[in-house]
Amino acid sequence: MRLYEHEAKQVLARHRVALPQRTVATTADEAASAAAEIGGRVIIKSQVLTGGRMKAGGVRFAESADEAREAAEAILGLEINGQQPMGVLVEQASPVAQEYYAAVTWDASAKRPVVIFSDMGGIDIEEVAEQHPEHLSRTHISNLRPFSDFEAKLAVSKVGVTGGGLGRLSRIVAALTRVFLEYDLTLAEINPIGRLEDGSFLALDSHMDMEEEARGAHAALLRDLGVADEDTRQARPPTEFEIAGAQVDAADTRGVAGRVVEFDGDLGLIIGAGGGSLTLFDAVRSAGGRPANYCEIGGNPSVAKAAGLAKLVMSKPGVEKIAVMMNVVSNTRVDIMARGVIKGVIEAGYDPAEAITIFRIPGSWEEEGVKILDRYGVEWVDRSVSMHEAAQRAVAKMQEA
Amino acid sequence: MSVLIDADSTFIVQGITGREAVTMTRELLDYGSKVVGGVTPGRKGREVHGVPVEDTVRAFTEREQIDGAIVAVPPAFATDAILEAIEAGVKLIVVVTERIPRAEVARAVEYAAQEGARIIGPNCLGLIAPGKSKMGGIGGAADATRRAFQPGVIGVMSRSGGMTTEISNALSEAGLGVSTAISIGGDAIIGSTYAELMPLFEADEQTQGIAIYSEPGGPMEAQLAEHIAEHGSRLPVVAFMAGRFMDEMPGMRFGHAGTIVEGRADTTADKIARLEAAGIAVAERIEEIPVLLRERLDANGSGA
Numbered sequence: 001m002r003l004y005e006h007e008a009k010q011v012l013a014r015h016r017v018a019l020p021q022r023t024v025a026t027t028a029d030e031a032a033s034a035a036a037e038i039g040g041r042v043i044i045k046s047q048v049l050t051g052g053r054m055k056a057g058g059v060r061f062a063e064s065a066d067e068a069r070e071a072a073e074a075i076l077g078l079e080i081n082g083q084q085p086m087g088v089l090v091e092q093a094s095p096v097a098q099e100y101y102a103a104v105t106w107d108a109s110a111k112r113p114v115v116i117f118s119d120m121g122g123i124d125i126e127e128v129a130e131q132h133p134e135h136l137s138r139t140h141i142s143n144l145r146p147f148s149d150f151e152a153k154l155a156v157s158k159v160g161v162t163g164g165g166l167g168r169l170s171r172i173v174a175a176l177t178r179v180f181l182e183y184d185l186t187l188a189e190i191n192p193i194g195r196l197e198d199g200s201f202l203a204l205d206s207h208m209d210m211e212e213e214a215r216g217a218h219a220a221l222l223r224d225l226g227v228a229d230e231d232t233r234q235a236r237p238p239t240e241f242e243i244a245g246a247q248v249d250a251a252d253t254r255g256v257a258g259r260v261v262e263f264d265g266d267l268g269l270i271i272g273a274g275g276g277s278l279t280l281f282d283a284v285r286s287a288g289g290r291p292a293n294y295c296e297i298g299g300n301p302s303v304a305k306a307a308g309l310a311k312l313v314m315s316k317p318g319v320e321k322i323a324v325m326m327n328v329v330s331n332t333r334v335d336i337m338a339r340g341v342i343k344g345v346i347e348a349g350y351d352p353a354e355a356i357t358i359f360r361i362p363g364s365w366e367e368e369g370v371k372i373l374d375r376y377g378v379e380w381v382d383r384s385v386s387m388h389e390a391a392q393r394a395v396a397k398m399q400e401a
Numbered sequence: 402m403s404v405l406i407d408a409d410s411t412f413i414v415q416g417i418t419g420r421e422a423v424t425m426t427r428e429l430l431d432y433g434s435k436v437v438g439g440v441t442p443g444r445k446g447r448e449v450h451g452v453p454v455e456d457t458v459r460a461f462t463e464r465e466q467i468d469g470a471i472v473a474v475p476p477a478f479a480t481d482a483i484l485e486a487i488e489a490g491v492k493l494i495v496v497v498t499e500r501i502p503r504a505e506v507a508r509a510v511e512y513a514a515q516e517g518a519r520i521i522g523p524n525c526l527g528l529i530a531p532g533k534s535k536m537g538g539i540g541g542a543a544d545a546t547r548r549a550f551q552p553g554v555i556g557v558m559s560r561s562g563g564m565t566t567e568i569s570n571a572l573s574e575a576g577l578g579v580s581t582a583i584s585i586g587g588d589a590i591i592g593s594t595y596a597e598l599m600p601l602f603e604a605d606e607q608t609q610g611i612a613i614y615s616e617p618g619g620p621m622e623a624q625l626a627e628h629i630a631e632h633g634s635r636l637p638v639v640a641f642m643a644g645r646f647m648d649e650m651p652g653m654r655f656g657h658a659g660t661i662v663e664g665r666a667d668t669t670a671d672k673i674a675r676l677e678a679a680g681i682a683v684a685e686r687i688e689e690i691p692v693l694l695r696e697r698l699d700a701n702g703s704g705a
Contacts, residue, residue, distance in 0.1 A: 050652075106503060108619050108659075111510050111590050126664075143504070143511040184502050186589075213476075213500045213658065234653060259655060274587060274656045275561020278616060278643035279687070285646055286685075294655065298563065327567035328549055330526065330541030331424075362570075364545050383570055388686040 001210045001233040002049045006089045007225045008206035011183065012190070015175040017203050020094060026087040031072030034090040036065040041093040044071040049233060050081040051207075058085070061093060082236060094202065099192035101125055102155075102173045104180035107140065115139040115177055117155040117169075121192030135159055147181060149174045168201050169193065183221060184214030241316060245295065248308035255301025255332070257309045265290025267357070267398055268313035268322035270306070270341055273298030276327035276387070283391035284323070289398060292319045300332045306340020307347065314348035314355060321401065323394035325360040328383055334361050334369035342376050353377035357397040360390035403530030404556065404581035404601045404608070405493060405519070406469065410534050412493075413438040413461055415482045416474035417449050421538075425473065425497075426450050431543035434534045437465065440482075458489040469493035471527065471536055479523065480505040487518045495536045496522035496592070500658075506590045513592065520592025524657065526562030526584040531569075539584055540566060553578015555694060556602040556636070558595050559614035560587050560621070560657065561643075568612055568641065568690060575691035577698075580608040587616075587657025594621045596628035602636060609701075610694045611638040615672065617647045618660045622672040626679035637697030638681045639690050645669045 003011070006024045013019055023034035024047070035042045046058030053059050058080050062068035072088050099121035107114040118136040120128045128136050137158035141147055152174035156166055172193055180188035187209040194204045215222065232238055238246070245260025256273075267289050271280040277296045284291050293313055297306065313322055324341050326332065338359065342352045359373055362383035373380045381390055414429075416422050417439025427450050429436050438461045439454045441447075447454040461467050470486040472479055472494060479498040486494050487509075494513065501523050513520045521528060527537015532552040539562070540546030549566050551573035559565040565584040572579055583598060585591055595613055602608045611634075615622050622640070629638065647655055648668040654661045665671055673683050682693045 106507075106590065108589055108621070109594075109624050111507050113504075113507075143508040144515070181504065184504060186503065211503055212654070214502050217502070236653075261653070261655070273561070273563040274660075275559070275564035275614060275616065275643055276567065278561075278647070278656045278660070279564065279567075279641075282643060282645045283686070296656070327561075327563040328570045329563065330538060330545065330566055364542055384574070386571070386686060386688040387567065388688065 001212055001215065003208040003210065003225070004047045004049065004086065005045065005206060006047055007227070008208040009203065010225060011179055011208060011221070012175070012203050012206055015179055017172055017175050017190075018201060019203050020092045022089055022091040024087050025072060025090055028069045028073040028076065031088055031090050032065040032069035035062055035068030038090065038092045042068055043091045043093045044068060044075055045089045045091065046075045046078065046080060046085040047087045047089055048080045048083045048085045050083055053080060056080045094194065094196050096192075096194035096204070097197055098195045100169060100195070101128070101191045102176055102193060103187065103189035103191070104177050104185070105187045110140055112140045112143055113177075113180060115141065115151065115155040115173060117159060117173060119159045119161060125191070141177065147177055152177060164199060165195065172201060172203065183218050184211045185209060186211050241293070241312070244312055245309070248305065248312055251308065252302050252305045255297070255299040255305055257295060257297045257301055257305050259294065259296045260309070260312075261294040263291045263293055265292045266318050266320070267394065268292045268316065268319045269295060270297060270310055270313065270322055270324040272296050272326045272332070273329070279327070280325050280387055280391060283388045284395060287388070287392040287395040289391065289395035292316055297326070298329070298332055300336070301340070303336055303340040303343060306337050307344035310341040310344025311348045314345055314350055320350070321355055321357050321398060323357045323391065325358065325387060325390050325394075327387065329361060329363035332361070332363060333365040334363050335365040335372060337361050338369040338372040342372065342378070357394040358390050360385060360387070402605050402607050403533055404583070404598070404605050405528060406530050406534050406536060406581075408433070408533040409435065410468040411435045411437045411466060412469035412471060412536060413440060413458065413467055414452075414471045414473060415440045415458065415486065416472065417441055417452065417454060418444050418447070419473060422473040423449055425538045426452060428538070428542050428546070429535065432535055432546055434536065437461070437467070458485050458491065462489040462491065467491055469495065469536055472496045472498060474498060476500045480509050483509040483520065484512060487513050487516050492518045494518060494520045494592070495525070495527045496520060496586070497525060497527060497537050499524045501588075503588070503590050506588060510590065510592050521583060522586040522592060524588045525586035526565060528581060528583040529579075530581045531579050537584070539582070549573060550582060551578045554580055554607060554609035556580050556605070556608040556611045557582035557613070558585055558598055558611065559583070560585060560616050560659070561614055564614040564643070567687060568614055571687050572612065572691050575695070577691050577694060580605060587659055589619055589659035595625040596621070599625070599628055599634065603634060608636065610698055611636050612690050612694065613638065613640045615640055615642055616656055616660045617644045617662050617669050617672070618667045620666065623666065623675050626675040626681065629679045629681065637694060637701065639684055639693045639697070640676050640681050641684045641687060641690060642669045642673055
């Protein structure tokens with residue numbers, strides 16, 4: 001879950017990292033008065049949950065309140081990578097002598113957090129890693145021993161920083177590392193850290209991602225930042241269909257009918273489980289089908305949950321047929337899935353024999369499931385038909401129709 | 402032989418009195434796994450399907466050899482349960498629990514490495530040496546498990562529990578069968594990756610080839626490609642890559658916790674290129690896996 005820049009900066013401020021004077025504005029007038037209050041040259045930055053703001057024109061400088069108003073007006077109306085900004089950050093602009101980069105993230109190979117530091121900040125860090133490896137350090141942290149300040153010092157000193165800058169930069173990197181560890185972040189980045197003419201350092205931009213699973217543990221922080229529980233912070237906001245899907249899942253604790261994602265095709269999908277859904281979605285597309293949705297069903301859902309999901313998908317405008325497919329299942333009961341999807345399809349006002357293009361869920365209670373499917377005239381296949389063949393069969397039926 | 406477990410492996414179930422753990426224990430016993438005990442604090446003296454329950458892991462390890470532990474406790478208690486098993490001297494810990502925070506998993510994995518123990522998972526279905534033993538919910542009921550996992554020559558490693566079964570089933574139907582199948586878990590940080598498990602399969606006489614299931618996100622496929630490029634392998638490896646549609650949808654999470662495209666290295670296109678460069682065949686469909694493996698086994702002159 002990504003935090004906005006202004007939120008990430010609030011987190012840094014709590015840990016006493018020095019930041020430019022700044023205000024969040026949601027209108028051009030607010031931005032103008034913020035600029036007047038700060039005085040002098042300001043920078044206006046789009047608050048979106050995506051990179052590439054500078055390139056897209058989402059960052060501008062202003063010398064006066066009027067210029068700030070004008071810049072904010074333009075930025076507030078500018079969509080970046082499909083995202084509308086939640087506001088702009090108006091910040092005091094300071095002349096910078098040198099820029100640095102600091103980040104803490106997980107190294108999944110080493111299975112440890114890694115502190116990345118560079119004295120070439122402000123530019124693409126992957127480029128620095130490739131072209132100037134001597135300007136970039138990687139320092140792994142123990143998961144067992146508590147973090148200690150010397151590790152931040154090591155990270156900074158490895159690229160050759162010494163003198164007064166070493167202590168000041170190390171304090172920022174240590175604070176960033178503690179923020180990463182304390183709030184279960186998967187990325188804590190300051191890029192750039194600016195060294196001003198007077199030798200002081202400021203965090204000029206920051207990017208933080210929190211682990212989805214850790215939201216509950218950091219409810220207090222998220223409340224302070226004003227992040228609402230329903231704010232998913234996905235790459236795009238959820239659609240009504242997706243919100244309804246989440247409600248189907250939440251209505252009953254048994255089993256999972258999760259990650260309902262809307263697509264604009266005509267074939268509804270009741271698919272599972274995790275890896276099976278990824279496989280089947282690809283299979284439908286490679287067969288030439290156009291999925292109306294993605295979902296992950298599994299963990300032995302109740303009849304009500306399977307029915308709720310089937311009904312929701314069948315109720316989507318433009319959807320008249322669904323495919324019900326899973327990998328060979330271990331703990332999901334085939335008969336319950338059969339009963340559930342048939343119920344949902346009927347409740348949505350369709351004939352299961354017509355609407356269900358294919359049913360492919362091999363596993364326990366399969367014989368009982370097959371009896372139910374036969375009674376309603378639904379075409380089913382067993383494990384001798386592969387996931388890809390089943391998907392092809394469903395797509396062929398769409399094309400026949 | 403098989404990998405990590407065999408017919409004589411003894412193990413305990415931590416959190417054995419939980420609803421799903423009770424069912425899993427029944428299935429394990431039916432399959433012939435040697436479940437010799439269970440741990441639930443405060444439930445000492447009870448039995449689950451005839452398996453004695455104790456308050457602590459040490460209660461078992463102090464009186465008998467325990468080869469492995471299955472951790473099936475809620476996420477809030479899972480790390481503590483893993484640490485308890487490692488501290489008590491258990492060397493193989495299969496963690497089925499989902500939604501354990503990454504830092505906690507990393508802490509447990511580092512402690513395991515320090516103590517010479519191995520973690521499989523978390524967020525996995527466990528592992529199975531067909532016809533011998535299984536640890537975890539893999540395969541479900543004993544008869545369903547016997548059907549999908551027949552003894553044979555292919556080692557299976559998968560980030561998806563369900564797809565471990567699907568692929569093993571395809572290998573069984575094709576007559577190749579499975580030496581050991583390991584559901585390695587779907588999280589971003591896991592106890593044992595493909596590359597870390599490869600040497601075990603290399604050393605196993607029964608195993609003649611490897612099938613892996615992979616997804617977008619994380620460096621695990623790159624790590625495997627690098628491992629094979631560097632060390633070579635006597636085993637032909639065939640991979641299946643799911644979630645190709647995710648390459649077009651950066652920032653969206655699908656499937657497992659570790660399945661997200663954030664950078665170029667997370668995409669299936671990049672992973673496929675790396676795997677192929679290391680000589681690993683990438684199947685387009687599940688049913689191609691046994692075909693590609695058989696071609697390579699024949700070329701190797703293996704008797705399978």
